[in-house]
Amino acid sequence: MPKGKFDELIHAPNRLKICALLAAVKESEFRVIREELDVSDSVLSKQIKLLEEANYVQSRKVNVITGKVTWLSLTKTGRKAFSEHINELQRITELSKNPL
Amino acid sequence: MSDENEEISAEEASEALTKVKEMQQAGQERTEIPSWLATLWVVLIFAIFAGIQPEGTNGGLYLLIGIAAYVIVERQQGIARKSTLLTALVIFIITALYLATVYLYRIQGLSFAPYIGGVIGATTYHLIYLASKRKHSTSNDEAA
Numbered sequence: 001m002p003k004g005k006f007d008e009l010i011h012a013p014n015r016l017k018i019c020a021l022l023a024a025v026k027e028s029e030f031r032v033i034r035e036e037l038d039v040s041d042s043v044l045s046k047q048i049k050l051l052e053e054a055n056y057v058q059s060r061k062v063n064v065i066t067g068k069v070t071w072l073s074l075t076k077t078g079r080k081a082f083s084e085h086i087n088e089l090q091r092i093t094e095l096s097k098n099p100l
Numbered sequence: 101m102s103d104e105n106e107e108i109s110a111e112e113a114s115e116a117l118t119k120v121k122e123m124q125q126a127g128q129e130r131t132e133i134p135s136w137l138a139t140l141w142v143v144l145i146f147a148i149f150a151g152i153q154p155e156g157t158n159g160g161l162y163l164l165i166g167i168a169a170y171v172i173v174e175r176q177q178g179i180a181r182k183s184t185l186l187t188a189l190v191i192f193i194i195t196a197l198y199l200a201t202v203y204l205y206r207i208q209g210l211s212f213a214p215y216i217g218g219v220i221g222a223t224t225y226h227l228i229y230l231a232s233k234r235k236h237s238t239s240n241d242e243a244a
Contacts, residue, residue: 011116
């Protein structure tokens with residue numbers, strides 16, 4: 001089984017969902033993540049800020065006709081940390097199925 | 101920011117993995133081109149090819165407008181694919197086929213070229229669209 005590493009920052013429910021969504025795509029608009037998580041702007045902003053501080057997520061603002069939109073993506077560090085966290089969750093799950 | 105000593109139960113880990121799978125599936129679904137747009141594209145591609153005239157301007161401008169609309173609709177979905185290779189592939193194939201059809205019709209004088217080109221173009225796009233849907237469902241199976 002691939003190397004796993006539990007990450008407390010990622011494991012929080014909303015942050016886990018954010019990372020999962022971003023891991024599946026190249027980048028996503030802020031509003032799309034907000035819709036999928038069904039949370040307010042402020043709640044999502046707070047979670048994104050924490051992930052940005054850890055260098056797991058990066059954002060870029062783009063000017064469009066209707067104003068500015070924020071695109072978010074996982075950094076290389078973020079993808080690695082998320083992947084290792086998933087591996088660790090799978091290891092824990094497998095361990096319960098096949099106890100030593 | 102990581103904590104290797106953190107311990108969670110297998111049940112909690114399993115629930116987290118389920119949430120991860122759901123979110124990844126939601127992300128994948130949003131990257132898919134809507135079926136109505138795919139159908140519209142199949143019709144549009146055939147119409148543009150079949151509408152090639154022996155002289156004067158052709159539907160090339162409409163093709164360019166269509167390509168621009170295709171890219172804009174993709175972006176308006178609020179999500180970008182991991183790879184834009186598929187979009188680039190569609191644009192490249194259709195454009196190359198269009199130019200080849202114009203050449204065969206106008207220079208080589210093959211009167212049926214626009215219709216054959218239209219069928220090939222529309223079919224190629226539809227097959228790529230179906231392949232991208234299959235790729236997504238495969239990715240979902242492998243996710244989490």
